[in-house]
Each structure stands twice: as C-alpha cells, then as structure tokens.
Amino acid sequence: MAASIGDRSVVSTTPVLEAREVSVHFGGVRAVEGVTLRLEPGLIHGIIGPNGSGKSTLIGAITRLTPLTRGQLLFDGEPYQGIRPSAMAGLGVARTFQTVRLLPDLNVRDNIQLGADAEASAKTRPRPGWYQRLRPSVSPAVADAIRRTGLEGWEDYYPSELSYGTQRRVEIARAISMNPRLLLLDEPTAGMNQSERAEISRLLRDLRDEGLCQLLVEHDVQMMLDTCDYVFAMNFGELIAEGTPADVVQNPLVQEAYLGRKGRQHA
Amino acid sequence: MIAFYDTNLVLIQATLSGLVLALAIQVPLRMGVFSFAGAGSYGIGAYLSAILVLRQGMPGPVAIAVAVLVAAVIGLLLGLLIFKLNGLYLAMATVAFDLIISVIAINGGDLTGASTGLYGVLTDFTTGQMFALTVLVVGLVALSERGRMRRRVDAVRDDPELAASLGINVRRYRLVAFVVSGALGGLAGGMNVMVRTAIGPLDIGFGLIVLALTMIVVGGSRSWKGAVIGAVIFTWLPDVLAVIGEWQELVYGVIVAVAAVFLPRGLYGVIVDLTKWLGRIRRKRRTGGAEQPVDAPESVEPERVELDNTLSREQGGEVARMAAQSEVS
Amino acid sequence: MQDLVNVVTLGSIYLLFALGMSITWGTIDILNFGHGSIFMFSTFSAYLVLAETSLPLLPVVLIGVLVGAAMSLLIQVVAFEQILKRAKDKRTAEMQILIGGIGVAIIPLAIAQHQTKSNPFGLSESSYQVGTWVIGDIRITSIAALTVVVAVLLWAATAIWLKRSRHGLALRAIGVDAETAALMGIDRRRLALVTMAASGGMAGLSGVLFTYSLGAITPESGDTLLVKAFACIILGGVGSMLGVAFGAYFLAAAETVVLTQTSGSWVEAVSFGLIFLVLLLRPAGVFGRKEVRRT
Numbered sequence: 001m002a003a004s005i006g007d008r009s010v011v012s013t014t015p016v017l018e019a020r021e022v023s024v025h026f027g028g029v030r031a032v033e034g035v036t037l038r039l040e041p042g043l044i045h046g047i048i049g050p051n052g053s054g055k056s057t058l059i060g061a062i063t064r065l066t067p068l069t070r071g072q073l074l075f076d077g078e079p080y081q082g083i084r085p086s087a088m089a090g091l092g093v094a095r096t097f098q099t100v101r102l103l104p105d106l107n108v109r110d111n112i113q114l115g116a117d118a119e120a121s122a123k124t125r126p127r128p129g130w131y132q133r134l135r136p137s138v139s140p141a142v143a144d145a146i147r148r149t150g151l152e153g154w155e156d157y158y159p160s161e162l163s164y165g166t167q168r169r170v171e172i173a174r175a176i177s178m179n180p181r182l183l184l185l186d187e188p189t190a191g192m193n194q195s196e197r198a199e200i201s202r203l204l205r206d207l208r209d210e211g212l213c214q215l216l217v218e219h220d221v222q223m224m225l226d227t228c229d230y231v232f233a234m235n236f237g238e239l240i241a242e243g244t245p246a247d248v249v250q251n252p253l254v255q256e257a258y259l260g261r262k263g264r265q266h267a
Numbered sequence: 268m269i270a271f272y273d274t275n276l277v278l279i280q281a282t283l284s285g286l287v288l289a290l291a292i293q294v295p296l297r298m299g300v301f302s303f304a305g306a307g308s309y310g311i312g313a314y315l316s317a318i319l320v321l322r323q324g325m326p327g328p329v330a331i332a333v334a335v336l337v338a339a340v341i342g343l344l345l346g347l348l349i350f351k352l353n354g355l356y357l358a359m360a361t362v363a364f365d366l367i368i369s370v371i372a373i374n375g376g377d378l379t380g381a382s383t384g385l386y387g388v389l390t391d392f393t394t395g396q397m398f399a400l401t402v403l404v405v406g407l408v409a410l411s412e413r414g415r416m417r418r419r420v421d422a423v424r425d426d427p428e429l430a431a432s433l434g435i436n437v438r439r440y441r442l443v444a445f446v447v448s449g450a451l452g453g454l455a456g457g458m459n460v461m462v463r464t465a466i467g468p469l470d471i472g473f474g475l476i477v478l479a480l481t482m483i484v485v486g487g488s489r490s491w492k493g494a495v496i497g498a499v500i501f502t503w504l505p506d507v508l509a510v511i512g513e514w515q516e517l518v519y520g521v522i523v524a525v526a527a528v529f530l531p532r533g534l535y536g537v538i539v540d541l542t543k544w545l546g547r548i549r550r551k552r553r554t555g556g557a558e559q560p561v562d563a564p565e566s567v568e569p570e571r572v573e574l575d576n577t578l579s580r581e582q583g584g585e586v587a588r589m590a591a592q593s594e595v596s
Numbered sequence: 597m598q599d600l601v602n603v604v605t606l607g608s609i610y611l612l613f614a615l616g617m618s619i620t621w622g623t624i625d626i627l628n629f630g631h632g633s634i635f636m637f638s639t640f641s642a643y644l645v646l647a648e649t650s651l652p653l654l655p656v657v658l659i660g661v662l663v664g665a666a667m668s669l670l671i672q673v674v675a676f677e678q679i680l681k682r683a684k685d686k687r688t689a690e691m692q693i694l695i696g697g698i699g700v701a702i703i704p705l706a707i708a709q710h711q712t713k714s715n716p717f718g719l720s721e722s723s724y725q726v727g728t729w730v731i732g733d734i735r736i737t738s739i740a741a742l743t744v745v746v747a748v749l750l751w752a753a754t755a756i757w758l759k760r761s762r763h764g765l766a767l768r769a770i771g772v773d774a775e776t777a778a779l780m781g782i783d784r785r786r787l788a789l790v791t792m793a794a795s796g797g798m799a800g801l802s803g804v805l806f807t808y809s810l811g812a813i814t815p816e817s818g819d820t821l822l823v824k825a826f827a828c829i830i831l832g833g834v835g836s837m838l839g840v841a842f843g844a845y846f847l848a849a850a851e852t853v854v855l856t857q858t859s860g861s862w863v864e865a866v867s868f869g870l871i872f873l874v875l876l877l878r879p880a881g882v883f884g885r886k887e888v889r890r891t
Contacts (some may be wrong), residue, residue: 063432065432080495084428084436085432086431086435086436086437087429088434090434094430097429101428101429103418103422103426103429104425105421105425106418113415113418114418114433115433117418117419117433118434118435156546156550158543166585174433178433239463
C-alpha cells in the first residue's frame with residue numbers, strides 16, 4: 001500500500017471526501033480560494049501551512065460550519081454542501097477542534113460516550129430503543145476508544161482534573177467512538193510531549209491500517225512526516241503543493257512559505 | 268399525618284404548582300435557552316382552564332389537559348419566532364411575552380374578568396390528582412437528566428458548535444425547550460387555578476417571573492432536585508420564619524441576592540460540588556495518594572502565541588457560532 | 597397640542613430613566629435590573645426624610661440623586677463585581693448579572709413594601725408646590741417643564757461626556773474592545789464605579805421628578821419602568837445616545853396614541869410589543885452600530 005501512496009494517477013477509487021474549487025470569503029478577505037482536494041480511503045492526509053493560510057477555515061467549510069462562497073463538496077461522490085452541520089456526523093465524519101472542547105460537567109466516560117451516542121443515532125444504523133437511551137450505559141465503542149487512547153483509569157475524572165495532553169486524548173477518543181468514516185483532527189498533538197505524540201501517531205496509523213481515512217491539520221513537521229501519507233500545503237488561502245510528505249517538504253514554494261524557519265531546524 | 272395534611276393543604280398545593288412553574292423556567296435554562304416564557308404559559312394555562320370550566324362547564328382535568336396543549340403550541344410558535352435570539356435579548360423578549368399575557372388578561376373584559384380576574388372555579392380536581400401529575404412531570408424531567416439525554420442537553424447548553432459536530436440538531440433541542448416550557452407552565456397554572464379556584468392579573472405579572480427565578484436560583488438551576496429545594500424553601504419559609512414575621516420579604520430578598528451572587532448553581536450545586544470533592548478524596552485514598560492512575564503526563568498547556576488564521580480565533584468562533592445558528596434555516 | 601405636551605413630558609421621564617440604564621449597558625456591559633429598585637427607593641428615601649422635615653425642591657432632588665448613586669455603587673461592589681470575578685465567560689456573566697440584579701432588587705422593594713404596606717407614596721410633604729401654567733388651552737405644570745429641561749440637558753451632557761472627555765473616550769473604548777482598553781492602561785474598575793454612580797444618580801433624579809409630577813408612586817413602579825426603558829434602549833440601539841432619546845420619545849408618543857385611541861389599559865402592551873417587534877425586525881435598533889452590539 002505504501003508504495004502507491006502519493007501516486008495519484010493510479011488511484012481510481014471514489015474519494016471519501018472531495019472538495020472542488022472551494023472558496024470561502026469573509027467580506028473582502030479571501031480566507032480560502034479555489035481549493036481542490038481528494039481524501040482517499042485508508043490514507044492519512046495532512047494540511048500544513050503558516051498561520052493565516054486558511055487551514056482551519058477549510059476544515060470549517062468541509063464540516064459545513066462555515067458557508068462556502070463557491071465550490072462543491074462531495075462525500076462518497078455525493079454533493080453535500082446543502083446539509084446542516086449536525087448532519088455531518090450522520091455521514092460518518094468525526095472531528096476534533098483546535099482548542100479543547102470537553103464538557104466540564106461530564107466525566108471522561110460521558111464525554112466520550114457523546115461520540116458513541118452520535119454513532120447510535122446516525123441514520124444508517126439501527127436506532128436504540130427508548131429504554132437504552134435513558135439507561136446510563138457504556139457502549140462497547142466507548143470502552144474500545146478508552147483502551148485505544150490509553151485512558152484506562154481516567155474514566156471517572158472530570159476534564160478540569162486532567163492535564164492538557166490527556167484532555168486532547170479524550171477528544172480523540174470521543175471522535176473515534178463515533179466509529180467514523182472520516183476523521184478530521186485539528187492539531188491533535190498540540191501541547192503533548194514527545195512520547196504522547198508518538199503514541200497518538202501510532203494510534204492514527206493503526207486506525208489508517210484498519211481503513212480509516214483521516215485529515216490532520218498539523219504544525220509539527222516531524223509529526224507530519226511520521227504520520228501522514230499525503231500532504232497538502234496551503235498559503236494565502238490557496239493550495240501551493242501536494243504530494244508525499246517528503247516531496248512537499250522539499251518543494252521550494254513550501255519551504256519559502258512555511259518551512260523557512262522550521263524546515264531548517266528539522267533538516 | 269392526616270392532621271398535618273389538613274392544616275397545611277394550601278402550602279402543599281402551593282409547593283406543587285410552584286415546583287412545576289420552576290421547572291417550566293428551569294428546563295429551557297438547562298438547555299441554554301434563557302427563556303422566561305414559562306411564566307406567560309402559566310398565565311395562559313390558568314386563565315384558559317378557568318374559562319373552560321366556567322364557560323364550557325368542562326371537568327377540571329380535561330380543562331387542564333386542553334390548557335397544557337394550547338400553552339405548548341403557543342410555546343412552539345413563540346419559539347419559532349424568537350429562538351434565534353441570544354442571551355439577554357431572548358430573556359427580555361420572553362419577559363415581554365409574559366407581560367403581554369398579563370395585559371391581555373386585564374383587557375379581556377368579561378372573558379378574563381378584567382382587573383378582578385376569575386373566581387369560583389370549582390371542579391372535582393383534587394390535590395391527589397395534582398400530586399400525581401406533579402410526580403409524573405418531575406419523573407419525566409428527571410429522566411431527561413440521565414444517560415444519553417443528559418449528555419446531549421449538556422452539549423447543547425455548553426457548546427452548541429460541538430453538539431452540532433456530534434450530530435445533535437441544536438435547533439430542534441432549542442425548540443423543544445420552548446414547547447416543554449409552555450406545557451409545564453400551562454400545567455402549573457391550570458392546576459393552581461383548580462385548587463385555588465381563582466386567578467387574577469396580579470398573580471401572573473412580573474412578580475411571577477421573580478418567584479420562579481428565585482426558586483431556581485436558590486435551589487439550583489441544573490437539576491430538578493434544585494427546583495424541588497427551591498419550591499419547598501420558598502413555600503414553607505414564611506411559616507418557619509414566623510419568628511421574624513413581618514420582615515420575611517426582606518429575608519427572602521437577602522437569600523436570593525446572596526444565592527444569585529455567590530452560589531450561581533444554587534444549593535443543589537453546592538451538594539454536587541461536595542460530592543465531587545468527596546469522590547476525589549476517596550479516589551486519592553484508593554490510589555494511595557497518587558493523583559493520577561497512570562504515568563503522569565508531563566504535557567502542559569501550549570503557549571498559543573500564534574493564531575492560526577487570518578481571522579482571530581475570536582472572530583473564527585463568532586463565524587462558527589453564526590453558522591451553528593444558521594443551522595436553523 | 598395638549599397631547600404633544602404630554603408626549604414630551606412622558607418621553608423626558610422615560611429618557612431620564614433609560615439614560616442611566618443605557619450608559620451602563622452600552623459601556624460596561626451591565627444591564628442593571630436593580631435600576632427600577634434604585635429609582636423607587638431613592639424616592640422613598642426622600643419621602644422618609646420629608647416625613648421628618650419639610651424641604652424645598654432642590655434638597656429633595658439632591659437626596660434622590662445621592663441615594664441613587666450610593667445604591668448603585670453598593671450593588672456594583674457587592675454584587676456585580678463579585679459575579680464578574682467568578683463568571684467563566686461573558687455569556688454566563690451577562691446572565692448572572694441579570695439574575696443578580698433581579699435578586700438584589702428584591703431587598704429595597706421588600707423594605708419599601710413593608711413600610712408603606714404597598715400603598716402609593718408621594719412627596720407632598722415637600723415645601724415645593726407644583727404650579728400650573730395655562731397657555732391657551734394647553735396646561736403645563738412647572739415640574740413637567742423642569743423634567744423636560746433636565747432630561748434634555750442631562751442627555752446632551754452625557755452624550756458630550758461620552759464623546760469628548762478622556763473619561764468618556766475610555767468608557768467607549770471599553771464598550772468596543774475591553775482587552776485593548778485594558779492594554780491602554782484604562783482602569784476598568786474605577787470607570788465602572790463612576791459609570792454606575794452616574795447611572796444610579798440619574799435613576800434617583802428621575803424617581804423624584806416622576807413622583808413630583810405624578811403625585812405618588814407605588815413600590816412596584818420601578819419594575820414596569822424597567823421593561824419600558826429596555827424597550828427604549830433596544831429601539832434606538834444599545835450604546836447609541838441618539839437612539840435612547842429617540843426610543844424614549846417614540847415610546848411616549850406610541851403610548852399616548854394608544855391611550856387616546858383605545859379604551860381599556862392596552863397602554864402597557866405598547867412597550868412589550870415594541871420589544872418584540874424590534875428584536876425580530878431590527879435587533880441592532882434604529883441607530884445601532886453593529887460592531888458594538890452584543891448578543
């Protein structure tokens with residue numbers, strides 16, 4: 001599998017998600033301009049770019065939180081730019097946010113269970129009976145997500161009692177417990193130490209090997225090189241390069257735009 | 268027991284209708300919908316059921332059922348009209364709604380009895396039925412504070428954008444809050460007028476909003492238990508405080524002010540915090556003093572010197588919030 | 597013609613009352629639900645003093661203003677500052693200030709209700725007697741004329757104060773961007789206190805003038821005015837000085853029309869209906885600046 005990664009000409013499957021000529025303008029500001037990208041099944045995709053390059057706006061557009069100015073969005077080849085943000089979960093799209101977004105009054109288990117709840121209510125799957133909805137129960141998906149993110153023992157803690165890195169792991173667990181078809185992670189390892197980063201990287205690659213398509217916004221070049229299969233580079237709201245992480249890092253445009261500082265450090 | 272019941276019948280009835288009224292304000296509050304419309308629904312329920320009994324000769328329970336239904340529908344219409352409003356603006360719009368209801372009551376001529384109101388609403392509705400209905404309602408509300416419902420309500424209140432990403436239709440929840448508030452308010456008003464046999468414009472004015480709010484603020488805004496605590500305190504306190512007699516209103520005021528400023532989650536919130544705290548201590552003891560179950564991660568909150576976008580994060584959040592609300596149409 | 601005089605008088609009362617609410621809401625983000633209570637209780641204090649000794653107009657007004665300012669400061673320090681210190685975000689703070697204001701307002705109301713047995717009270721013990729001028733078929737009372745003059749002057753002074761003075765500039769800076777204002781070295785706490793005191797003083801002033809011209813008020817009078825003032829402010833647009841004046845006189849005109857054209861007491865519904873209409877059709881108000889509006 002790894003051999004064909006990045007060689008887009010041979011990929012003929014329907015992409016999980018496709019954005020065609022997507023533009024997002026805020027008043028006169030062109031936050032995203034004419035971006036086209038395909039997210040293929042079973043790959044980890046990365047978006048890099050300096051601050052203000054439009055990465056987060058693009059994620060917002062893909063998840064329907066930010067209205068498109070122009071362009072088309074397709075999921076499994078079907079246009080979806082007319083749906084509500086809350087219908088994204090029904091398509092099988094899970095996401096984390098740039099900042100930690102845990103509910104302060106719920107413990108770790110319940111915070112993660114929220115993801116499994118969404119999975120249970122997605123239209124394609126059988127709906128739980130009313131008695132199941134009312135019973136305080138823990139789904140197998142939650143137990144699984146807790147195990148995979150190494151959160152055993154933390155279940156009864158509240159977010160305010162956790163370190164920042166652990167809080168981020170809870171968010172990833174919540175997204176995983178949705179049993180998604182596409183996982184969008186906005187700087188998942190920000191605030192984590194090296195060993196935690198390595199663990200998350202391993203987790204994401206495991207999920208990839210199980211066929212889960214992912215899109216990462218990542219600042220840390222090492223993390224991106226270690227984890228991603230295919231990388232999009234953005235600047236000034238436009239896509240300036242794409243390809244394997246190694247290729248993109250070598251791209252002069254990218255080096256100039258983004259890696260000028262950081263690239264040399266890692267070289 | 269029987270003697271207690273007989274001598275305190277009026278207080279028991281007031282506690283029950285006060286509790287349901289408090290829930291009518293609390294349920295939307297718990298969903299992050301700052302609506303006082305429940306007080307207006309109380310007026311609708313009280314007047315409508317009284318009119319149905321007096322003019323149509325309907326049996327009490329039937330009149331209440333009709334009143335609840337109508338109040339719920341009006342709640343829904345009001346919700347469709349104003350649920351896009353936020354915070355203070357929503358609060359004030361619903362206050363205006365409540366006050367309009369009382370102006371209508373004053374100007375209703377013979378139908379509403381104008382400034383004297385309606386009296387002589389005699390039916391076969393018993394305190395027993397009132398009790399049963401209240402227990403049923405409290406039970407339903409309690410169920411919404413458990414399991415999946417609880418998690419979703421928390422998400423809708425604390426982080427609508429996150430809720431949307433978890434597949435929760437925030438708009439629907441906010442509308443449901445209006446409907447439930449309308450039905451509960453209507454029920455409280457209907458039941459109260461049946462047992463008290465009278466209703467007047469002064470019973471449903473600004474004072475009613477303050478009463479419902481005080482119960483929740485002092486009892487606690489996040490759980491039905493808080494509403495129970497509040498309803499009991501504010502119905503029985505005057506009796507208990509007979510010592511201070513004529514200054515009871517002032518004591519009320521001080522209690523409410525102190526709770527509003529220093530205990531934003533009310534007395535029940537204090538109990539919850541204590542339980543959490545005890546749980547933490549117990550956990551610590553079990554793990555032999557170690558704060559954390561596995562190797563303590565050394566990660567720290569990253570310094571966010573750089574913002575990620577052309578838009579500041581605040582603006583980005585604003586845009587996202589707008590989008591989450593535009594989910595709406 | 598007489599109607600026009602009535603509109604201007606009533607509008608001036610509304611303006612005086614709403615002005616105080618408007619400056620705290622528009623600049624330091626405090627929608628003070630104790631404002632009606634301050635209005636009532638400062639007048640009540642004057643009434644109590646008058647029960648002891650008869651005084652002319654000026655000292656009575658002074659008592660109203662001072663009591664109002666003192667109450668407002670007290671509420672700010674004891675309640676609102678504490679809430680702001682504890683609240684986790686702006687949305688919660690807003691809500692808690694609203695609820696806290698309602699809670700605090702119960703105390704003066706309870707005292708006044710207890711003392712008066714909820715009966716109306718007035719300032720008739722004052723040595724100042726309201727005179728009436730008749731010009732053609734128009735009747736103007738001296739206190740009405742005074743109210744109009746004071747309202748307009750105070751409004752203009754406040755507008756200029758907010759626009760010109762360093763103090764006003766700082767306040768507006770806080771209203772637009774609290775963080776930047778803090779960086780500029782603006783002492784928020786002191787400014788908030790000054791603003792609250794000014795606001796309370798205006799509440800006391802409007803209470804005394806209102807009571808002189810009406811004869812008497814009940815302890816509950818403040819609550820209705822509170823909702824009416826809210827209507828004036830959002831009609832004009834939160835934070836707009838021109839807006840609050842427009843709102844006050846517009847509401848007075850609308851109420852007078854309803855009063856003269858309909859029977860019964862639908863007058864009260866005008867302000868409530870206006871709130872609804874404005875929020876639905878033009879939430880930023882007639883003169884609202886979008887960027888200052890908060891939701």
